[in-house]
Amino acid sequence: MRLTHFIFLLYIFTLFSCKQPKLWLTKIEGKQIQITDTLPLDSEIEAYIKPYRDNIQKDLDSVLAYSIRTYSKSDGKLNTAIGNFMADAVYNEANPIFKNRTGKDIDMVLLNHGGIRSILSKGDVTKRTAYELMPFENSIVVLEMRGNQIDRLISYLIKRKRAHPISKLKLTINEHDKIVEAQINGKDIKPNKAYYVATNDYLYNGGDDMTFFKTNDSLYILNYKVRNALIDHFKKIDTINPVIDDRFIQIK
Amino acid sequence: MRRRDFIQQASAGTALVTIGGIGLQSFTNAATTKKITILHTNDVHSHIDAFGPEDGRNANKGGVARRAGLIESIRNENPHTLLLDAGDIFQGTPYFNYYGGELEFKLMSKLKYDAATIGNHDFDNGIDGLYAQLEHADFQFISANYDFSNTIMDTHTKPYKIFKKNGIKIGVFGLGIELNGLVDPTMYKETKYLDPIEVTQDMTRILKTEALCDLVICLSHLGYNYKKNPNKISDLKLAAATKDIDLIIGGHTHTFLSKPTIVKNIEEKNILVNQVGCYGIYLGKIDFYFDSDKNISANGTSIIV
Numbered sequence: 001m002r003l004t005h006f007i008f009l010l011y012i013f014t015l016f017s018c019k020q021p022k023l024w025l026t027k028i029e030g031k032q033i034q035i036t037d038t039l040p041l042d043s044e045i046e047a048y049i050k051p052y053r054d055n056i057q058k059d060l061d062s063v064l065a066y067s068i069r070t071y072s073k074s075d076g077k078l079n080t081a082i083g084n085f086m087a088d089a090v091y092n093e094a095n096p097i098f099k100n101r102t103g104k105d106i107d108m109v110l111l112n113h114g115g116i117r118s119i120l121s122k123g124d125v126t127k128r129t130a131y132e133l134m135p136f137e138n139s140i141v142v143l144e145m146r147g148n149q150i151d152r153l154i155s156y157l158i159k160r161k162r163a164h165p166i167s168k169l170k171l172t173i174n175e176h177d178k179i180v181e182a183q184i185n186g187k188d189i190k191p192n193k194a195y196y197v198a199t200n201d202y203l204y205n206g207g208d209d210m211t212f213f214k215t216n217d218s219l220y221i222l223n224y225k226v227r228n229a230l231i232d233h234f235k236k237i238d239t240i241n242p243v244i245d246d247r248f249i250q251i252k
Numbered sequence: 253m254r255r256r257d258f259i260q261q262a263s264a265g266t267a268l269v270t271i272g273g274i275g276l277q278s279f280t281n282a283a284t285t286k287k288i289t290i291l292h293t294n295d296v297h298s299h300i301d302a303f304g305p306e307d308g309r310n311a312n313k314g315g316v317a318r319r320a321g322l323i324e325s326i327r328n329e330n331p332h333t334l335l336l337d338a339g340d341i342f343q344g345t346p347y348f349n350y351y352g353g354e355l356e357f358k359l360m361s362k363l364k365y366d367a368a369t370i371g372n373h374d375f376d377n378g379i380d381g382l383y384a385q386l387e388h389a390d391f392q393f394i395s396a397n398y399d400f401s402n403t404i405m406d407t408h409t410k411p412y413k414i415f416k417k418n419g420i421k422i423g424v425f426g427l428g429i430e431l432n433g434l435v436d437p438t439m440y441k442e443t444k445y446l447d448p449i450e451v452t453q454d455m456t457r458i459l460k461t462e463a464l465c466d467l468v469i470c471l472s473h474l475g476y477n478y479k480k481n482p483n484k485i486s487d488l489k490l491a492a493a494t495k496d497i498d499l500i501i502g503g504h505t506h507t508f509l510s511k512p513t514i515v516k517n518i519e520e521k522n523i524l525v526n527q528v529g530c531y532g533i534y535l536g537k538i539d540f541y542f543d544s545d546k547n548i549s550a551n552g553t554s555i556i557v
Contacts, residue, residue, distance in 0.1 A: 023542040024544070025541070026541050029541075029557075030526060030536070030538040030556070032509065033535045034313065034533065035313055035314050035322065035534065036312065040321040041318055044320075044362075045317040045320040049300055049316065049317065049359070052350075052355050131346065
């Protein structure tokens with residue numbers, strides 16, 4: 001026992017007496033290393049990822065609907081088949097959710113032409129199609145707008161003359177850009193009536209210079225992504241066959 | 253019994269000799285040099301796979317499996333390595349949409365990340381969505397200026413963590429960006445944002461003055477610099493307004509720097525600010541060399557970038 005104690009004491013003594021010398025920071029070297037395909041792949045990590053990747057691929061590529069033609073946002077002047085399809089899909093999928101939560105109906109939808117990020121190709125339509133059309137994470141919001149605010153929205157559409165996707169709004173202008181007809185849900189727009197307009201959070205926040213949304217009376221956040229609305233819509237329909245119609249036209 | 257005693261004593265004796273041996277060696281060495289390597293990523297945004305060959309900007313770049321190989325080779329070279337991430341781990345590929353960040357956290361755990369701070373996109377599935385994935389993260393979340401006390405994240409983050417590598421004490425604290433106006437309040441709920449400069453003053457006092465860390469690292473998601481909004485707090489502003497930080501590892505602004513930036517802090521000392529863009533295309537590597545020879549250190553710290 002005595003010996004053990006002695007050894008123990010020696011041990012402590014050695015540790016303390018051998019205190020680390022003070023260290024100074026003398027040099028810092030910094031760089032960025034690019035991850036390129038010349039670097040070796042960690043096969044264990046690669047194998048770990050594979051089932052996740054395969055599952056996503058399988059799911060993304062499972063067929064939800066069939067498109068009878070190829071649709072592009074450049075086919076059409078003031079409204080396009082693909083834009084009409086997207087705006088109508090947002091209306092059809094978001095309205096039941098909005099109605100369930102508020103007891104009210106969405107009156108119209110406005111999206112942006114630039115938000116259609118790809119063509120819709122003829123043939124099988126999959127989740128991947130929805131990711132291609134809408135890679136962004138934007139969500140659907142509904143806001144209350146008065147008729148006079150809708151006027152600003154309409155002025156914007158007339159001024160821009162781009163096929164921004166709309167649903168439930170009908171707008172006819174003459175060759176002088178004057179309104180011939182402007183209706184929501186088949187009825188003339190009343191200045192003081194409250195309208196529930198669905199759009200996405202990007203546009204609500206002023207994207208594409210849509211500054212008219214920010215003066216809203218109230219905002220409803222649906223926590224429902226535009227992409228998910230498209231996917232849900234693909235699941236419900238068999239064939240995709242949208243057309244260019246008379247929802248926004250100019251008479252000449 | 254006697255025999256066992258003897259064996260015990262003998263083994264203790266052996267241990268003593270061995271320790272003594274190391275001690276003697278370190279005494280006889282005129283100078284000790286220690287190297288600490290800090291590896292870092294930011295804004296990986298669920299980019300688990302490398303970009304495809306047809307990608308217009310980053311063809312064949314990035315990918316977790318290649319990053320893993322690179323990190324392993326660096327660790328083999330210097331085991332005294334820390335691996336850190338400056339936030340926005342989530343959102344950007346279907347991996348996040350499908351698995352909510354599970355695979356991101358699992359892979360970071362496999363790559364043996366030591367710590368990460370929280371970016372604004374890490375709230376994209378709500379604070380509950382972030383919390384739900386914590387079970388997959390074997391690394392520490394560090395945030396000093398998000399007060400989570402009224403949220404589900406309470407007690408699941410630390411303001412700072414002190415790591416010991418090769419006898420060197422490394423204090424790492426985290427800073428996040430103001431969420432108001434950037435993230436939907438229903439997502440971050442009652443997370444409170446605290447002033448980064450005030451928090452940094454507390455952190456550096458705790459880490460440098462009280463805990464006597466040899467290195468202090470700020471893991472920041474504040475953003476590198478806001479030229480159009482010079483009053484907005486950023487890594488460059490934080491660096492210039494504070495002291496006792498050696499390295500700020502940044503994120504948020506997806507800034508690709510050709511090399512780390514040297515910035516003078518409030519005491520006119522040079523410190524480093526680094527960020528590696530986004531999507532796991534680059535890995536940042538900062539080596540810190542410590543020396544016991546006062547003659548070398550008398551010349552100050554040389555920074556090579």
